[in-house]
Amino acid sequence: MYFQSWAEFWAMGGYGLFVWLSFGSSYVMLAALAWYSQYQHKQFKRQLSAKLAREKRLQQYQEQAH
Amino acid sequence: MFKWLHPYAKPETVYHLCGRLMPWLMGTALLLLLLGNIWGLAFTPPDYQQGDSYRIIHLHVPAAIMSMGTYSAMAIAAFIALVWQVKVAQWSVLAIAPIGAVYTAIALITGMAWGKPMWGTWWVWDARLTSELILLFLYLGVIALSGAFSDRQTGAKVASLLAVVGVINLPIIHFSVEWWNTLHQGASITKFAKPSIDPSMLWPLLISILAFKILMLALLCVRLRTAILVNEQHRPWVKAMAGD
Numbered sequence: 001m002y003f004q005s006w007a008e009f010w011a012m013g014g015y016g017l018f019v020w021l022s023f024g025s026s027y028v029m030l031a032a033l034a035w036y037s038q039y040q041h042k043q044f045k046r047q048l049s050a051k052l053a054r055e056k057r058l059q060q061y062q063e064q065a066h
Numbered sequence: 067m068f069k070w071l072h073p074y075a076k077p078e079t080v081y082h083l084c085g086r087l088m089p090w091l092m093g094t095a096l097l098l099l100l101l102g103n104i105w106g107l108a109f110t111p112p113d114y115q116q117g118d119s120y121r122i123i124h125l126h127v128p129a130a131i132m133s134m135g136t137y138s139a140m141a142i143a144a145f146i147a148l149v150w151q152v153k154v155a156q157w158s159v160l161a162i163a164p165i166g167a168v169y170t171a172i173a174l175i176t177g178m179a180w181g182k183p184m185w186g187t188w189w190v191w192d193a194r195l196t197s198e199l200i201l202l203f204l205y206l207g208v209i210a211l212s213g214a215f216s217d218r219q220t221g222a223k224v225a226s227l228l229a230v231v232g233v234i235n236l237p238i239i240h241f242s243v244e245w246w247n248t249l250h251q252g253a254s255i256t257k258f259a260k261p262s263i264d265p266s267m268l269w270p271l272l273i274s275i276l277a278f279k280i281l282m283l284a285l286l287c288v289r290l291r292t293a294i295l296v297n298e299q300h301r302p303w304v305k306a307m308a309g310d
Binding site for chain 2: 001002003009012013014015018019021022023025026029030033034037038040041044045048049052
């Protein structure tokens with residue numbers, strides 16, 4: 001570790017604002033992309049199985065009606 | 067070789083392959099990113115000119131290199147999609163574009179946060195910065211075009227065409243620091259010459275670059291799986307899988 005204390009680490013030799021702005025915004029953007037990609041996948045899977053279940057019920061109903 | 071490769075163009079195979087690979091890729095990428103960044107932030111000496119502000123390099127350079135690497139991958143996929151009409155390649159183009167856009171945005175934002183203390187300005191309209199901004203617009207253009215047509219197929223084709231044409235921007239970005247006078251410094255790592263950066267700073271940087279590369283593949287896996295499901299939702303294999 002090249003810093004003597006945590007306070008020095010966060011200060012980054014006076015460049016703390018710029019360093020942590022960079023790292024913070026980058027992690028937020030990466031996390032948002034990862035979360036949204038996963039969310040889209042799960043969301044579509046849910047919609048698809050709901051649609052298929054609906055079609056199945058419809059088919060069963062039509063068979064009963066005959 | 068093509069006989070061996072051919073099954074991998076089948077959407078069902080790709081879907082399952084991506085599903086199996088994704089957790090490993092994501093885990094490796096996160097581990098490497100943590101390792102590279104913590105090493106670079108806390109366990110390397112400060113730069114003799116730039117002090118601790120240079121530590122931004124551990125995000126800026128990986129994001130910038132991979133913003134171009136991701137574009138090459140997207141352009142190759144687009145070319146394959148246009149010439150050989152491989153469906154999975156076509157969906158890859160649209161799946162990979164947002165990843166590249168985020169990488170480019172990271173490269174630009176970290177660059178601005180580095181430029182302010184070192185150059186005294188957030189932004190200058192010089193060749194390197196402008197060409198990287200154009201790269202962001204190319205990614206956004208691909209995303210926007212793919213959704214701009216009522217027929218999804220047409221949109222995908224036009225977007226692929228833009229992706230292929232946009233390749234012209236890659237050598238411009240790469241050589242911009244040599245061709246024009248610029249505030250931006252030259253390359254610290256090159257393939258042929260000895261790197262102009264000290265080994266103690268080079269290692270964490272290389273690890274972070276690898277992390278961004280693997281993260282791109284991991285995110286591509288997630289996004290491509292969604293794209294395959296959306297496009298193949300009427301096929302029996304998807305129905306069989308999602309039905310139960």
